[in-house]
Amino acid sequence: MSNMTSSEQQTPSSDWGPAGDEYWAALDAGRLTFQRCDTCGKPWLPPRSECPHCWSAEWRWEAAKGTATVVSWVIYHTAFDKRFKDRLPYNVAVVELDEGPRMVTNLVDLPEGEQDLIGRRVELVIQSDLGRALPRFRLSGTAP
Amino acid sequence: MRGRAVIAGIGHTAFGKLPGRSTISLNMEACRKAVADAGIDKDSVDALFVKVPTSRVEMMYGQKLAEAMGMTPRVGGVWDQGGASNISMISFAAMAIEAGQCDIALVTLADNPRTGTRQAYEKPWGDDAIFGWSSVVAGYAMIARRYLHDTGLSPDVFADIAIACRKHGANNPHAQLKLPLTRDMYADAAWVVEPLRRDDCCLVSDGAAAVVVMSAERAKALNVPAPVPILGFGQGHSSCDVPLRADLTETMAGVSARTAFKMAGLGPEHIDVAQIYDCFTITVAMTLEAYGFCRKGELASISADGGLEVGGRLPLNTSGGLLSETGMPGLQLVLEGVRQMRGTSVNQVKNAKTCIVSNQGGIMHTHSTLILGQ
Numbered sequence: 128m129s130n131m132t133s134s135e136q137q138t139p140s141s142d143w144g145p146a147g148d149e150y151w152a153a154l155d156a157g158r159l160t161f162q163r164c165d166t167c168g169k170p171w172l173p174p175r176s177e178c179p180h181c182w183s184a185e186w187r188w189e190a191a192k193g194t195a196t197v198v199s200w201v202i203y204h205t206a207f208d209k210r211f212k213d214r215l216p217y218n219v220a221v222v223e224l225d226e227g228p229r230m231v232t233n234l235v236d237l238p239e240g241e242q243d244l245i246g247r248r249v250e251l252v253i254q255s256d257l258g259r260a261l262p263r264f265r266l267s268g269t270a271p
Numbered sequence: 272m273r274g275r276a277v278i279a280g281i282g283h284t285a286f287g288k289l290p291g292r293s294t295i296s297l298n299m300e301a302c303r304k305a306v307a308d309a310g311i312d313k314d315s316v317d318a319l320f321v322k323v324p325t326s327r328v329e330m331m332y333g334q335k336l337a338e339a340m341g342m343t344p345r346v347g348g349v350w351d352q353g354g355a356s357n358i359s360m361i362s363f364a365a366m367a368i369e370a371g372q373c374d375i376a377l378v379t380l381a382d383n384p385r386t387g388t389r390q391a392y393e394k395p396w397g398d399d400a401i402f403g404w405s406s407v408v409a410g411y412a413m414i415a416r417r418y419l420h421d422t423g424l425s426p427d428v429f430a431d432i433a434i435a436c437r438k439h440g441a442n443n444p445h446a447q448l449k450l451p452l453t454r455d456m457y458a459d460a461a462w463v464v465e466p467l468r469r470d471d472c473c474l475v476s477d478g479a480a481a482v483v484v485m486s487a488e489r490a491k492a493l494n495v496p497a498p499v500p501i502l503g504f505g506q507g508h509s510s511c512d513v514p515l516r517a518d519l520t521e522t523m524a525g526v527s528a529r530t531a532f533k534m535a536g537l538g539p540e541h542i543d544v545a546q547i548y549d550c551f552t553i554t555v556a557m558t559l560e561a562y563g564f565c566r567k568g569e570l571a572s573i574s575a576d577g578g579l580e581v582g583g584r585l586p587l588n589t590s591g592g593l594l595s596e597t598g599m600p601g602l603q604l605v606l607e608g609v610r611q612m613r614g615t616s617v618n619q620v621k622n623a624k625t626c627i628v629s630n631q632g633g634i635m636h637t638h639s640t641l642i643l644g645q
Contacts, residue, residue: 147398173398199417199519202465207406216465219404221413221514229514231399245420257401 147174149188154260159191159251161228172228193251195222195264197244200234222249222264236265273535274644276365277490277498279375280309280483281606286597287447289477290386294324295339297381297479302340305377305481309495316483318346318367318376320360325353325600326384336379345373353632354548354600355506356380358639361605362504364484374489380602381479389475408472408551410513410634412464415553417519419466422568426466429552430457431571432587433470433594435579436549439618440591447474448595471552474598480606499612502537502625503642505530513634524561524631524638531627531640539563542642543623544611545585546604548631549592558629559585562640581618589618601630608643 150173153160163170166183177184200220206212220234234244235252249264282304284297298321306313319342321333329335333348346367350356357380364376419426437452452470460469490498507523507530509516532538539562549555560567564585573579579587590596590607597603608626610616628641 151398198514199413199420201409201412201416202462203403203409204462204465205406205408207409208400208403211403211405214403217403219402219409219413221519231402231404231514233402243420245417259401261401 150174151259153188153190154253154262157253157260159193159253159262160188161191161224161226162186163189170227172224172230189226191224191226191228191251194267195224195249195251197221197234197247197249198223198229200244220244220264230262233261233263234265235263238266241266272365272369273502274500275487276368276484276501277487277495278361278482278501278605278609278643279311279485279490279495279498280305280307281481281609282306282308283445283480283603283606284381284478286445286476286478286599286603288385289383292383292477294327294381294383294479295336297383297477298336298379298481299340301381301479301481302377302379305379305483309483311375311483311493311495316342316375316377317344318364318373319344320347320364320376320378321349322356322360322380322600322602323349323351324382326382326388346376352508352637352639354550355508355630355632355637355639357600357602357605358504358628358630358641359506361482361484361501361641362506362639365501365504368484368486374485376484377481378484378602379479379481380600382599383477385475385477387477406464407634408467409464411551411553412467413513414519414557414635415466415551418553418557421520424568424570426468427454427458428570429471429556430454431574431579432549432552432555433457435574435577435583436588436592436594437470438580439589440595442617443591443596444617446591446596447476447598448591467551467553470594473550473593474595476597476599478597478599478603480599480602482602482605482609497613499609500644501641502644503531503533503535504640505534506637506639508637510636512636520557520567522557522561522635522638524558524629524635524640525563527638527640528562528627528629531642535642535644537625537642542585542625542627544589544608544620544626545587546589546592546608546626546628547587548601548604548629549588549594550598550600550631552594554631554635555587557635558631562627562629581620586618586620589616589620600632604628604630605641608641612643612645
């Protein structure tokens with residue numbers, strides 16, 4: 128996490144264990160990564176110390192292609208987290224990477240008035256924001 | 272075990288803003304009233320099942336409460352499944368009694384997020400907080416958006432649920448929000464987290480509720496005035512976070528209900544009145560579908576034209592639910608189920624012989640089901 132600032136609000140929690148540090152370090156280096164089990168071969172995010180499928184502690188990092196599909200999304204009209212007050216309204220989305228893992232993200236560069244985004248194809252754009260290299264996504268194709 | 276355990280007594284505090292009251296004090300008031308309602312001596316209670324106060328988590332809370340109540344329970348402690356804890360604890364109490372581990376159990380819940388802290392409900396979520404991902408309502412909104420997409424319904428489909436709960440709550444002297452809701456008011460209200468509007472979201476409330484559980488045999492021996500038989504119960508826990516669920520619109524609620532129906536020897540067609548956990552309207556829609564009251568996306572088949580109101584197809588949340596009576600996480604729904612079976616609800620459903628109650632917690636992480644009879 129080379130570009131972390133000292134601000135507490137930008138410090139990630141350690142909910143997912145130390146494996147999360149490498150995830151963010153890879154993003155700093157321009158790569159979105161996920162974990163794949165050496166034992167059962169299944170992939171996952173968010174980072175964790177054991178495979179959630181077979182409980183193996185043997186796994187490796189793999190780089191994602193950066194293409195994904197929108198699973199769902201919401202628009203915040205209330206800043207429950209006051210740090211985002213100036214960004215209202217803003218969206219948060221769940222996308223599924225083509226390799227399988229799901230992740231929480233923001234959709235960026237959305238055309239005005241876009242409503243039905245579920246199922247749309249999106250592509251990774253790593254943006255420098257909030258003292259971090261953040262994996263976000265933009266629409267990459269036409270509606271299915 | 273069908274009918275072998277009963278809810279012998281119920282009690283609750285006022286709902287809403289209760290400044291200066293600790294959760295210990297609120298729990299004790301609810302327990303005092305529940306024991307009085309059962310007509311038993313407090314010293315006969317030998318088990319204490321406590322839901323962890325969600326807004327402020329502390330170690331050994333169940334033992335702190337037991338100390339405050341002067342109890343040395345044979346079975347006692349805190350259970351944490353969020354809102355599903357209540358019915359789960361009632362089922363554990365019934366099983367413990369059946370197994371001879373205890374005789375008379377108090378199941379109790381208190382929380383004070385309204386005048387205390389509600390930090391637990393609004394906290395950012397781990398690493399994903401950096402995307403602005405925070406708050407319980409957003410988790411439900413994420414599910415609701417997918418639900419509306421998959422079913423092709425408009426967000427207005429949720430209005431029937433909110434209108435029914437608010438209509439029932441308006442009659443309830445204990446309700447925190449007694450303002451009936453119109454379709455226009457619903458549609459005109461601001462988005463909180465789109466696609467959920469203000470009136471899709473439950474209240475934030477201080478308060479407590481408690482029930483006394485014992486065997487039907489003991490209730491008879493003690494001359495308990497109005498015992499209500501427990502016909503069935505079940506649980507099911509999706510557990511993983513919303514974004515990781517293979518299908519955002521599927522939970523373990525159906526498994527929970529089928530377990531309860533099987534134990535009761537009943538099906539959805541036998542249910543006269545329902546108290547369905549309505550932290551958000553989407554929860555009610557998905558629970559009614561999972562329970563088999565309607566098919567997915569066909570809520571309107573039961574909710575249209577006042578179908579969820581007293582006199583309708585499936586009277587819902589007859590004390591107002593979390594949307595109107597109190598946002599407290601769930602035990603109050605069991606209390607209303609008990610009142611319906613006793614025939615003492617302010618919105619009594621005529622000839623109601625069975626009531627189903629759902630509890631759930633987190634963002635549909637946990638689920639439990641209770642079926643009450645007469």
